[in-house]
Amino acid sequence: MSRSLDIIILGLSLSSSWGNGHATTFRSLLRGLHAEGHNVLFLERDVPWYAAERDLPDPDFCELSYYRSVDELAAHFRHRLISADAVIIGSYVPDGVAVIDAVAAHNPRLLCFYDIDTPVTLAKLDRKDEEYVARRQMSLFDIYFSFSGGEVIDLLEERYGVFRGEALYCSVDAARYRNTGEAPEWDLGYLGTYSSDRQPMLEELLIAPARRLPEMRFVVAGPRYPADMEWPPNIDRIEHLAPDDHPSFYSRQRFTLNLTRADMIAAGWSPSVRLFEAAACRTPIISDFWKGLDDLFPSGKAIIVARGADDVVEVLTGLSTEKQQRMADAARGIVRADHTGRARARQLIAALSDSGRRADQSVQGVSA
Structure with missing residues (x-):
């Protein structure tokens, strides 16, 4: 990787870990991206249940902004969605289907999905439950990053029409998670x-x-x-x-x-x-x-x-x-x-860089 990337991530929550495992997953990954020299804007829907329980309102490893509606997201962050090297939308984002359509309409350089709930997502789609992603949208993403690996990646590509599936497990910030030496209670x-x-x-x-x-x-x-x-x-x-x-x-x-x-x-x-x-x-x-x-x-x-x-x-x-x-x-x-955040960040950047190179080659081939 020869340069710093500008990445936008739209996720369930970064600011509040109340009642969800997404926040700690994103915090570890984003700290890893920051340590690797990349710039991240995290966009979070401003909802009252997380607003009342924010335990990280001002992260020092990324930019954090809120939006109140899909229309506000599309209008206020339009330029940044277009200019970012990659836009990654996470699972369980409120009004996720509308968010994906709105972001895709801006034709970002790379549009990706990070599913931190892949088996739940696929089970919901099989029940025709399209709470945060629609089956018709699975092929829109340049890369579909999945919390689940193994045979699940083959399933995503063969049954659900994903263009390119990549395992991206959760991770941990090893600098913060270590034994404290306290006596067992x-x-x-x-x-x-x-x-x-x-x-x-x-x-x-x-x-x-x-x-x-x-x-x-x-x-x-x-x-x-x-x-x-x-x-x-x-x-x-x-x-x-x-x-x-x-x-x-x-x-x-x-x-x-x-x-x-x-x-x-x-x-x-x-x-x-x-x-x-x-x-x-x-x-x-x-x-x-x-x-x-x-x-x-x-x-x-x-x-x-x-x-x-x-x-x-x-x-x-x-x-x-x-x-x-x-x-x-x-x-x-x-x-x-x-499985540290920094190791996972390197995996993510390698996948984005590879996809970006393929996209550039494709454009050059059409131009020729």
Whole structure:
């Protein structure tokens, strides 16, 4: 890469991590892009639920602006959308279909999509649910960046008409996510917003073990859990944790639990950002299983796969401290080598640069 790129990203949220995993994913990626010398304008829909919970209103690694409607977006940012080297639209952007059409009408140099919810997106499209992207729009993008890799990329291109699919997993800011050295407070913890399709596995892999191990301490952090839900007395509840508090939270757990949404388990190759965060903090991870997990974190060496409460109880009561540390070190090494924000930024820039070269060659060929 010979020059700095000007990139516009339209995403669900950068300013607020309340109730979503997108903000921390974007923050890591954008910090990586900044460190690599690129300029990013992040455009966020100004909505009251995030405006009231902004934990990063003034980032020092990018420019952040808000828009109140699709018309305002198209009019106010018209020149920048046209002149940017690349415009990337994210999943779950409010009025996403209209946003994509409005941006595409400006004919940006490169128009891309970053799907941080790919299996959910495809399941919604199969149900003819076009909440934030329409099936007719899948072929509009020069590159369709996907939170999911593996066979999902082939599916995007072969079934959904994507011109070019590229895996772009979530990542972690390794400078911010590291073990704090605090003493363990909980034997097992989980960080995640309530989701009905994850709840059965939370019941099986954390709540059931908590009932069977009353002498141990557990914790669940995240919003939107039903108010009438009954928790065992040895489970602490934290409604919301800002990203700055994540390293301390992970560091105070003997083990942390990773749970995956049903659509992502079915698709495979869909690592949660929480997986990378916990590994960067050197916290041993217990996870549900999905295809492709072993490709990222070898089971038994860098991660523990649990299929039921018995597996969790066995780990909590029987795994030696030495093996815990070896596995935590292995997972941290994998993340620091391949899954930092800066590593992901380099992947993104390489893909954009390659696509840009192809576009220039195509234009030259037509001119000739």
